[in-house]
Amino acid sequence: MIYLDNAATSYPKPDKVLEEMLRCMKYYCANPGRGSHKMSLESGRAILNARQIISSFFNIKNPMNIVFTKNATEAINIAITGVLKPGDHVVTTCMEHNSVIRPLKLMEKANNVEVSIIKGNEFGEIDAEDIKKAIKKNTKLIVSTLSSNVNGIIMPVKEIGTIAHNKGILYLIDGSQGAGSFKIDVNELNVDMLAFPGHKGLLGPQGTGGLYIREGIKVCPIMTGGTGSNSESFAQPEIYPDVHESGTLNTPGIVGLACGIEFINSVGIEEINKQKHKLIKKIYEGIIQLKNVNVYSRVEKTKNSGIVAFNFNGILSSEISYIFDKVYNIACRSGLHCSPLSHETLKTIKTGAVRISVGFFNTEKEIEILLNSIREISENINKCLFK
Amino acid sequence: MIYLDNAATSYPKPDKVLEEMLRCMKYYCANPGRGSHKMSLESGRAILNARQIISSFFNIKNPMNIVFTKNATEAINIAITGVLKPGDHVVTTCMEHNSVIRPLKLMEKANNVEVSIIKGNEFGEIDAEDIKKAIKKNTKLIVSTLSSNVNGIIMPVKEIGTIAHNKGILYLIDGSQGAGSFKIDVNELNVDMLAFPGHKGLLGPQGTGGLYIREGIKVCPIMTGGTGSNSESFAQPEIYPDVHESGTLNTPGIVGLACGIEFINSVGIEEINKQKHKLIKKIYEGIIQLKNVNVYSRVEKTKNSGIVAFNFNGILSSEISYIFDKVYNIACRSGLHCSPLSHETLKTIKTGAVRISVGFFNTEKEIEILLNSIREISENINKCLFK
Numbered sequence: 001m002i003y004l005d006n007a008a009t010s011y012p013k014p015d016k017v018l019e020e021m022l023r024c025m026k027y028y029c030a031n032p033g034r035g036s037h038k039m040s041l042e043s044g045r046a047i048l049n050a051r052q053i054i055s056s057f058f059n060i061k062n063p064m065n066i067v068f069t070k071n072a073t074e075a076i077n078i079a080i081t082g083v084l085k086p087g088d089h090v091v092t093t094c095m096e097h098n099s100v101i102r103p104l105k106l107m108e109k110a111n112n113v114e115v116s117i118i119k120g121n122e123f124g125e126i127d128a129e130d131i132k133k134a135i136k137k138n139t140k141l142i143v144s145t146l147s148s149n150v151n152g153i154i155m156p157v158k159e160i161g162t163i164a165h166n167k168g169i170l171y172l173i174d175g176s177q178g179a180g181s182f183k184i185d186v187n188e189l190n191v192d193m194l195a196f197p198g199h200k201g202l203l204g205p206q207g208t209g210g211l212y213i214r215e216g217i218k219v220c221p222i223m224t225g226g227t228g229s230n231s232e233s234f235a236q237p238e239i240y241p242d243v244h245e246s247g248t249l250n251t252p253g254i255v256g257l258a259c260g261i262e263f264i265n266s267v268g269i270e271e272i273n274k275q276k277h278k279l280i281k282k283i284y285e286g287i288i289q290l291k292n293v294n295v296y297s298r299v300e301k302t303k304n305s306g307i308v309a310f311n312f313n314g315i316l317s318s319e320i321s322y323i324f325d326k327v328y329n330i331a332c333r334s335g336l337h338c339s340p341l342s343h344e345t346l347k348t349i350k351t352g353a354v355r356i357s358v359g360f361f362n363t364e365k366e367i368e369i370l371l372n373s374i375r376e377i378s379e380n381i382n383k384c385l386f387k
Numbered sequence: 388m389i390y391l392d393n394a395a396t397s398y399p400k401p402d403k404v405l406e407e408m409l410r411c412m413k414y415y416c417a418n419p420g421r422g423s424h425k426m427s428l429e430s431g432r433a434i435l436n437a438r439q440i441i442s443s444f445f446n447i448k449n450p451m452n453i454v455f456t457k458n459a460t461e462a463i464n465i466a467i468t469g470v471l472k473p474g475d476h477v478v479t480t481c482m483e484h485n486s487v488i489r490p491l492k493l494m495e496k497a498n499n500v501e502v503s504i505i506k507g508n509e510f511g512e513i514d515a516e517d518i519k520k521a522i523k524k525n526t527k528l529i530v531s532t533l534s535s536n537v538n539g540i541i542m543p544v545k546e547i548g549t550i551a552h553n554k555g556i557l558y559l560i561d562g563s564q565g566a567g568s569f570k571i572d573v574n575e576l577n578v579d580m581l582a583f584p585g586h587k588g589l590l591g592p593q594g595t596g597g598l599y600i601r602e603g604i605k606v607c608p609i610m611t612g613g614t615g616s617n618s619e620s621f622a623q624p625e626i627y628p629d630v631h632e633s634g635t636l637n638t639p640g641i642v643g644l645a646c647g648i649e650f651i652n653s654v655g656i657e658e659i660n661k662q663k664h665k666l667i668k669k670i671y672e673g674i675i676q677l678k679n680v681n682v683y684s685r686v687e688k689t690k691n692s693g694i695v696a697f698n699f700n701g702i703l704s705s706e707i708s709y710i711f712d713k714v715y716n717i718a719c720r721s722g723l724h725c726s727p728l729s730h731e732t733l734k735t736i737k738t739g740a741v742r743i744s745v746g747f748f749n750t751e752k753e754i755e756i757l758l759n760s761i762r763e764i765s766e767n768i769n770k771c772l773f774k
Contacts, residue, residue: 001424001425001426003417003426005417005418005422005424005426005427008417008418008421008422008427008635009416009417009418009421009635011416011417011426012413013412017412018409018412018413021408021412022405022409025400025404025405025408025592026399026405029396029398029592029593030390030392030395030396030398030718031392031395031396031593034395034396034720034725035392035395035708035718035719035720035721036705036708036709036712036721037388037392037708037711037712037717037718037719037720038388038712038716038718039388039390039392039398039718040392040395040718040720069457070456070457070461070594070634070637071634071635072634073610073612073613073633073634073635074457074610074633074634076612077609077610077611077612077633081610097612097613098611098612098613098614098618098621099612099613099633099634100612101621102611102612102613102621102622102623102633103610103611103612105621105622106611106622106623197634197635199635205412205416205637205639205640206416206418206635206636206637206638206639206640207457207594207595207636207637207638207639207640208594209634222464222609222610223460223461223464223468223490223609224464224485224489224490224493225460225463225464225484225485225486225487225489225490225725226460226484226485226486226489226725226726227485227725228725231485231722231723231724231725231726231727232723232727232736233727234485234488234489234492234727235489235492235493236489236493246460246461246464246486246489247457247458247459247460247461247486247584247596248395248396248458248460248584248586248593249593249594250457250592250593250594250637250640251593251594252592252593252594253593253594253637253640318423321422321423321424322423324424325423325424325425329425330424331417331422331424331425331426331427332422332424333421333422333424333427334422334423335618336618336619337618338421338612338613338614338615338618339613339618340618340619340620340621349619
């Protein structure tokens, strides 16, 4: 199968990810931070090592400011529900995933939080000035995706970060798309909180993710419980990362995540970005001239994290992804991708969109097969074969 | 190393757990429920298969009433914060883990929830009648552990379930200790919600756990986000299991968990119980006659899920676990085990307790080595070697 669904979860993983997870589970996987014997300490060291690798990767000073979560959604929920209080105002964008929109809309309804959604152009590109204009006296938080999961458009995160910083407003980035594809420096971007999944661009396994919280920001936890610290107290410890890490961590998963990032470091993130962009460009140029195809992504390297979204005129995206799968053995995704707002923006709410998302391991040969299949579909779309 | 810390996390795992996790990650691990291509469907089927295996295991009618979580703590937090409202009263026991006590104490402080903690005897054994007596008009929930994580004592869950059922009160069992060691039938026990970790007695990997919620109980989610369902809506879907499963699931972990339970089924849970009890009995009988040792666990099969907790008179438990590790290469746990309430009950709050927790893979030979080391420590405890 040609796997072009990397925005959902990256596949395959680097060999080392699997090898080290296996080694962890086979030889030392005790409970980290919950004992003082050798195996528990080894698990604890593996977790600390992962924290250090991640903090270097995002230029985070203190590894203890990284909180491990089960996925990016948990990280986003911690950040949003942990800082917003009744009466607060939050600014977000029209390209957010439901992992951002659903918690915000719930707080709007249940906690009297005010939500402003900034519109973008036909690609969902936001003008940071529009975000600035939306800021009010009670604005507590700006949330934006790093890059859209529907069409790959990259947000002006540096400009937004500067605005937030100058206004003393917190800035949360949903790094679900883009983390691992290009350099993210939390200081340079003035980001206060960065949510990231482990299993997408960072090449780790499912069941991992994390949240960076800048030193000094008070974020209430969404769950409490055993942390292996202050055990005598009925109150959740306030120290980091324990405050947000109740219960047993996913040691083998976190070990795998660390290996994923080390793989990126060994190849060089620029190299990964280059390879992905080469493939994106090839797809884009291969389909942009087809008459019955609408493309919703931009091709420029600085405007795309690795996705080409498109539709055949008037055809449901799910029909195309079905044909890709059944006829051509190509895995991609169709539908709304848990982001109805983005589809409102792209004017694809009725059809959804076909989403091709590339990874570092995809080859030009695979893209040629994809393009041949698209051309075949394009030529036959009105014949009975696909009706 | 002789691993006797199975109450923290079980080790080793059955070979099949590792093999199938590896196979999943290597060959088909796309995003389950987030696409319609073959790999996504295969991941989805693997998750469904796990739901079915777990539901058979606990005699749950509808596999969709099982919600996957990252650990038991998340499951307990969903259950507690999801059903309790201001003014509600909850009854719990003196042997609960901080994963139960901390969420309850937080709600007591922040949400005007009333908490009654039922005391037990010197082993923490609860009289179900005391729970009955504590019930008030506003009692909404009873929470009890299935078995203590400190001394293994088994709670009268069937009696408590009957009381809860007759009074129309919800009953949540924390199955962190005991699930996988003896039969749990949610119907027979009249349990409304059962939280379980994947990585302890169920022999799955860390990063897994779940919550069974009886059909018809309204439980508000602790996080919202993309579910792959009702994507066009800004509101979290109310259907199960989606309502509590936002974001990408831990497919390889859940595959491993299913294999852990299948291993238990293949051996027979009675056989596992028998083997663990044989080891517990051997430990108990080996140390109960030592003059300078205090034992806090009961030995009867129906009273112990697989733990022997003890102390040497007047010695900090951490000193003993240190000796076990350094001198004898034995892994166990000391301290408070995230359960100060239990230690108040056992009168070990100052010293903590040494906790030996056995697993199915431990051998009698290992227990003999443990007993020899305990005897040696017992004889030398007052000599300079261990001072």
